[in-house]
Amino acid sequence: MNKLTSLEVCAGAGGQALGLEQAGFDHVALVEIEPLACATLRLNRPEWEVFNQDLKTFDATPYKGKVDLLAGGVPCPPFSVAGKQLGELDERDLFPEAIRIAAECEPKAIMLENVRGLLDPKFKLYRRHILSELRKLGFFCEWRLLQASDFGVSQLRPRAILVGLKEPYYPYFQWPAIGLIKPKTIGALLYEEMKANDWGMVDEWSKEADGIAPTLVGGSKKHGGADLGPTRAKKAWATLGVDGKGLADTAPVQDFRGMPRLTLKMTALVQGFPKEWQFAGKKTPAYRQVGNAFPPPVAKALGEAIHQAINYTENGQNTRIQRKAESLFIE
Numbered sequence: 001m002n003k004l005t006s007l008e009v010c011a012g013a014g015g016q017a018l019g020l021e022q023a024g025f026d027h028v029a030l031v032e033i034e035p036l037a038c039a040t041l042r043l044n045r046p047e048w049e050v051f052n053q054d055l056k057t058f059d060a061t062p063y064k065g066k067v068d069l070l071a072g073g074v075p076c077p078p079f080s081v082a083g084k085q086l087g088e089l090d091e092r093d094l095f096p097e098a099i100r101i102a103a104e105c106e107p108k109a110i111m112l113e114n115v116r117g118l119l120d121p122k123f124k125l126y127r128r129h130i131l132s133e134l135r136k137l138g139f140f141c142e143w144r145l146l147q148a149s150d151f152g153v154s155q156l157r158p159r160a161i162l163v164g165l166k167e168p169y170y171p172y173f174q175w176p177a178i179g180l181i182k183p184k185t186i187g188a189l190l191y192e193e194m195k196a197n198d199w200g201m202v203d204e205w206s207k208e209a210d211g212i213a214p215t216l217v218g219g220s221k222k223h224g225g226a227d228l229g230p231t232r233a234k235k236a237w238a239t240l241g242v243d244g245k246g247l248a249d250t251a252p253v254q255d256f257r258g259m260p261r262l263t264l265k266m267t268a269l270v271q272g273f274p275k276e277w278q279f280a281g282k283k284t285p286a287y288r289q290v291g292n293a294f295p296p297p298v299a300k301a302l303g304e305a306i307h308q309a310i311n312y313t314e315n316g317q318n319t320r321i322q323r324k325a326e327s328l329f330i331e
Contacts, residue, residue, distance in 0.1 A: 004307055007031075007063055007105055009055055009072035009098060013040045013279060013289035015271065016073055016113065017048075019299025024307050028066055031058050037289055039280035055097045060104035068310060069303075070107040073294050074098055074114060099133050109306045110139060110164045113294050118160040119145055130162070139164035144175060146298060152181030153272040153295045154189045155213035161302065165309060173309040176301035185210045186240050186270070193266050199252040205260065209240040213270050218291020226284040228262070247283055264290065272297045 004025050008017045011030040014037075021027065029049045032038050038052040051058060060067075074094040095112070102110055118127070131141050141164035148157035165173050187209030195202040214236040217229035228237050228244035237244035241259055248261035262270070264286055268277060272295035279286040 002311055004068040004310060005066060006069040006071055007060065007067045007101070007107065009058070009070070009101060010074050010094065011041060011050075012037050012073060013293050014044060014277075015273065015293035015296050016071060016299040017041070017045075018273070018277070019294070019296035019301075020069070020071060020303040021045075022296065022300045023303025025069060025303055028063055031055055031072075034289075036281040036285050040278070040286075040289060043278050043280055055094055055101075058097075058101065060101040063105040065106065067105045067107040069109045069111065069306060070098070070102050070105060071111045071299075071303075072098060072113075074112055095130055099130070099137070102134065102139075103137055106137075108166050108169055108310055110134065110141075110162070111302060111306060112162045114160045114162075116145055116158040116160050119143060131164075134164050138166050140167065140170040142175075146178075148272065148295045148298050149183045149212055150178035151176070151295070151297045151301050152183050153270075153297050154183045154186055155215055155270055155295075157215045157295060159294070159298070163302065163306065165306070169309045169313045172312045174305060176305045181297070183212050186213055186242070189269055190262070190266050193263065193269065194251055194260065196251040198254045199256055199260075200254050201256070202252075205241050209242070211240055213237065213240065216267060216271055216291045218288040218293075226287045228267075247287055249283070267291070271295055 005028050006020055006025040008020070008027055008030040011017055011032040012034075017027055017030055027048055029051060030041055031051045031053065032041065033052070033054050035052055038050050041048055041050045098110075098112055127143060134141050141162060144161050144163070146159055146161050148155055148159070163173065187206035190209070191202065191206045194205065214229065214233045217233060226247040228234060228242070234244035238259065243259040243261045246261055247267070248263050251263060252260045264279065264283060265275070267287060267290045268279065269275065271290050271293050273290070273293070274296075279289050281289070
């Protein structure tokens, strides 16, 4: 397939950007407000053009006609059930900025992800408003709820995904098939890391950790530390033989007894990052980047679907798919 370009907003630690890179997109720019997340992006991809700034101050007009896909994970607190769910009344809501940037750079497609709470009935009118504004820009859009585990990621992680394409490309877009890659159990996924210090109980632990993980929670600067989430999540981790009350600096030593804690690298593997991906900063802020990331395998699958739709349209490589050019809602 031909290489396409993308502009990444609210890029975080690069989970979505990495997945889109794997799907065949070259990033013309990435915008992220957190300095440490920007350091992570530059650490892993020094060739990427990373802008450390507030999205509200970013001008995308220089990229007009140069961007095939606008993608990003706008802040989730306005829609998270863990917060007050103020939605569009929350000053952290950046959907309006994403729409503004789409108008400025005029991409062929747009992809935005958020927490599943955005699909709650209380936000139905706001979802309609977002789609209406994007329709004015020529996008035909759909919301869909996707589970990371359906794309081979070893955790649940449901996410609300918005995909929109301009009229020439939309009829060729098909949501990626789910369930083609079975996720590894936590025991299988983390076996090599858990035995790094010759832990004597690693085989027994691996057999007991025979399920996938609950959703990792990164928390915010005000709330949440280097642990694996709220009480319910910690209980779910305990059934997998993992102490979710904090992170460990290293894998269990040879004579360790009890439930091990995950290291930062282990949590990144649970999130779907490759082993070589590094995170800038100390343990807690680094884990916050991991916990708030979009799993690369999910972004890759979505990116491939968008990539194919654009390529098929421009290269005439596919029989036209009959689809209704209308916005769909999942309540």
